[in-house]
Amino acid sequence: MQGSRTDYVFDSDNECARLERQAALLSPERHLRLVTPPPAAVVLDAGCGSGAISRLIAKRHPDARVTGVDLNPAYSADAARRAAAEGLSNLTFETGDVTALRFADASVDLIWTQFVLYFLPHPELALAEFRRLLRPGGRLVAVLHEDPLMKHEPCKSELDARLQQVIPRLADIGLVRRLPMMLSALGFRDVVVEVELDPIYTAIGPIGAAQRRNLVEILGPARGRIAEILGGAAAADSFLADLLAFLDDPGTSSYTTLWTVAATAP
Numbered sequence: 206m207q208g209s210r211t212d213y214v215f216d217s218d219n220e221c222a223r224l225e226r227q228a229a230l231l232s233p234e235r236h237l238r239l240v241t242p243p244p245a246a247v248v249l250d251a252g253c254g255s256g257a258i259s260r261l262i263a264k265r266h267p268d269a270r271v272t273g274v275d276l277n278p279a280y281s282a283d284a285a286r287r288a289a290a291e292g293l294s295n296l297t298f299e300t301g302d303v304t305a306l307r308f309a310d311a312s313v314d315l316i317w318t319q320f321v322l323y324f325l326p327h328p329e330l331a332l333a334e335f336r337r338l339l340r341p342g343g344r345l346v347a348v349l350h351e352d353p354l355m356k357h358e359p360c361k362s363e364l365d366a367r368l369q370q371v372i373p374r375l376a377d378i379g380l381v382r383r384l385p386m387m388l389s390a391l392g393f394r395d396v397v398v399e400v401e402l403d404p405i406y407t408a409i410g411p412i413g414a415a416q417r418r419n420l421v422e423i424l425g426p427a428r429g430r431i432a433e434i435l436g437g438a439a440a441a442d443s444f445l446a447d448l449l450a451f452l453d454d455p456g457t458s459s460y461t462t463l464w465t466v467a468a469t470a471p
């Protein structure tokens with residue numbers, strides 16, 4: 206689907222700062238609950254962005270060797286600076302593509318990948334790469350939103366129509382529902398799915414200030430892409446304004462679910 210997507214559509218000079226703020230909206234204890242590496246584990250954070258979660262994993266598991274990998278060299282450099290500032294010695298960052306990594310076969314104990322797979326033109330290539338890298342019994346933990354911003358009350362047919370047009374072309378927002386079967390087909394076992402309400406996009410009543418800022422900062426860099434989809438800059442601006450007005454309205458609610466999918470390599 207959406208074969209025209211080749212790049213991460215939210216790239217910007219501000220992206221690492223945004224990702225740091227976004228990480229603060231999440232609950233680390235909840236999101237790392239399935240991350241239980243063995244002693245002295247080799248851990249990979251695939252598509253690490255600013256490395257907020259890589260740092261958390263490195264702190265929680267000081268005997269682990271954690272590597273964060275991101276396609277964007279500016280992000281891996283930013284992540285390395287943040288880790289150095291915190292004095293973390295068991296954590297390194299590098300630039301790389303999660304569909305073709307430099308690590309040897311069966312050399313990794315745990316792969317964490319958060320908010321990445323739905324931006325890839327071919328997520329199946331990343332999953333096959335993860336399968337290659339993981340030792341037998343190694344664990345993959347993937348965290349992804351399902352249908353962000355798509356379910357709300359009351360329905361506003363005109364806004365809904367534009368959301369349906371735009372959001373699925375920014376990311377493969379239904380990928381997470383296919384992920385468990387994709388993993389099984391690759392031979393992964395013990396596939397576990399945990400679903401919860403997402404704290405980044407969900408808004409019951411007016412959207413919170415931190416969530417609103419995050420949304421503005423995500424969608425800003427995608428304005429050009431949204432203009433292509435909707436047929437012009439004015440249409441993109443009016444879509445963004447209408448979406449924010451809806452989320453600001455105390456009489457509305459918007460629900461997004463967050464899936465954590467874990468599986469064991471054969």
Ligand SMILES: C[S@@+](CC[C@H](N)C(=O)[O-])C[C@H]1O[C@@H](n2cnc3c(N)ncnc32)[C@H](O)[C@@H]1O
Pocket residue numbers: 213224228251252253254255256257258274275276277280301302303304318319320321324325
């Ligand atoms: C939404 S951010 C998530 C960052 C981080 N995992 C987090 O949760 O804060 C998505 C990240 O995936 C990275 N990315 C996209 N395609 C990639 C690829 N093929 N290989 C490695 N990283 C990729 C982007 O550069 C971006 O940093």
